[in-house]
Amino acid sequence: MSETVRIAVPNKGRLRAPAIELLQAAGLSFEATDRALSVRVNNADIDLLFVRTEDVPELVADGVADLGITGVDLLAESGADLPVLLELSFGRCRLAAAVPNGSELDSIEDFAGKRIATAHPRVTSRFFADKGIDVTVVPLRGSVEVATKLGVADGIVDLVSTGSTLRVNGLREVGTLLESQAILVSGGRGNGAVDRIATAIGSVVAARRKRYLLLNAPLEAVDTIAALIPGLTAPTVMPLAGGEMCAIHSVVDADDVWHLLPRLEEAGGQGILVLPIEQLIP
């Protein structure tokens, strides 16, 4: 009998919805209700454990879960030394150092001898220690951005994505400690089932960066067009009835589509279609 694989998934916060969406896009059939702590996947021998995002590294390290979805920042803060199987391309943010607008501090080096409030004390302490900069870290659980107003710190280290929360609180960024995004971590006890899940999830992440491109073109334009869209190996070229035109199919980077379309038209491409890809295993 096969062994059930357990995946630790954020139960709330900003990583929950995209994590659930990713698992469903990878082919796992389940219903995530707000309250369930554990959900059985209908079409595979998998249990999803809904836990706090910051608890995921610990639960995977302890072997309670085989795989987990969390943030780079939370893995670093946990101190757990877990293999990162995949970067998931959502939950992007940076752990940044910031100071009040009127502060004389202007760089990471200026923090020497200062107090820094943060919900990431381990990462912050290690970052400054590695640089040989002596700081006092003030650990806080939340509301880090008000710490300087309250007089408990000279600056903060906090997660930033757009920077608008910092601005609203009269703070400006002076340096980055860590770039973060959501990741799939494993406990390193890989087996066939764990590998298959990672491959399926990875196929969705890879597919999101790609598009399937179809177009028709006169035979004499095929070489020019094939050079523009080489695809995963080579574009598929199929003759159309009538003998003068062919259909060309290829996979392209989503980011390149904008620049490719006018060039394909110029080269003689017609009836150009750009389609999303659900999963891609190279």
Ligand code: AMP
């Ligand atoms: P939450 O559960 O909503 O507090 O979010 C937890 C994780 O979401 C963080 O540890 C980060 O990995 C990620 N995240 C992405 N963008 C941000 C952001 N702007 N602020 C805080 N966390 C973020």
